[in-house]
Amino acid sequence: MPHIVGEVMTREVVEARRETSAGNVAQLLYRNRISGLPVVDGDDKVVGVISETDLIRSQSARADQGRARRLRIPPLRRSARRGAALARATTAEDLMSTPAITVHPEQRVADAARMMERHGVERLPVVDEEDRLIGIATRRDLLRVFLRTDEEVSREILDGVVSRTMGLPPHTVFVSVRDGMVTLEGHLERRSDIPLLLRLAYRVDGVVGVINSLTFRVDDARPSDKPSASGNDPA
Structure with a gap:
């Protein structure tokens, strides 16, 4: 907590x-x-x-x-x-x-x-x-709160954020920490999961910054170009 x-x-x-x-x-x-x-x-x-x-x-x-x-x-x-x-x-x-x-x-x-x-x-x-x-x-x-090793911070991000909170499969995300600076690497299914993961990692005590090196398969953040169900042009 x-x-x-x-x-x-x-x-x-x-x-x-x-x-x-x-x-x-x-x-x-x-x-x-x-x-x-x-x-x-x-x-x-x-x-x-x-x-x-x-x-x-x-x-x-x-x-x-x-x-x-x-x-x-x-x-x-x-x-x-x-x-x-x-x-x-x-x-x-x-x-x-x-x-x-x-x-x-x-x-x-x-x-x-x-x-x-x-x-x-x-x-x-x-x-x-x-x-x-x-x-x-x-x-x-x-x-006093930040007297945590990089290994402890990495473990909390992997176990608490990636696995429990995000529910991502093992080895989906790789975490490296140096002097409180976190680097996230890996390949996610959805693009929308990336900003959420970054915010959650940033909130872990001992983290001073997060570097995003994540990629994604599906860009679910892009607006759909499909026409509306009625077939009419949008107003």
Whole structure:
């Protein structure tokens, strides 16, 4: 059964408020040995996320502003505006990245991991149906589920997906897995079975991607060119 975010998330969350000072944010990160935290409003709704990178960029922007003033370097429009904003950052609201990428506890761990990869983030705030913060899912939390060998993933796809769920005969599909990347090869009877098999394989915990090398005998996905039963041309 697929794991869900609520099973692996950390419920004790280190958080900041909009008005939390930049110095206190840095202390929270250092004291708790974490690399980022969510920012919440008065209703505990997540409004942004701050990472160590945001703090570093702010410090760098201040240094660049000071250097530009000393050397009288003319500013570039867009980068200068962003740099000036970071240089003036004094609160969590000034520093945070928005909008925050969040997940719900009932979402699958595999989907959350792929979301992290897609957005290039290390943690995902977990929110309830009213978008209130209830936990945090870090890359480390999600990796606990993905500590599966390629052989285990291959076996689950063959036994659980190909044989039991799809009911395909043995040796119809050949599965190879390398670092979570699955390759499916074989010859199916119907073309319509291929997208279903790909979706089911993709949903197996530990799978990070699926390569389709399947072929088919009957193209049942093509619309029929036969005339209608009445013999009349379609309207």
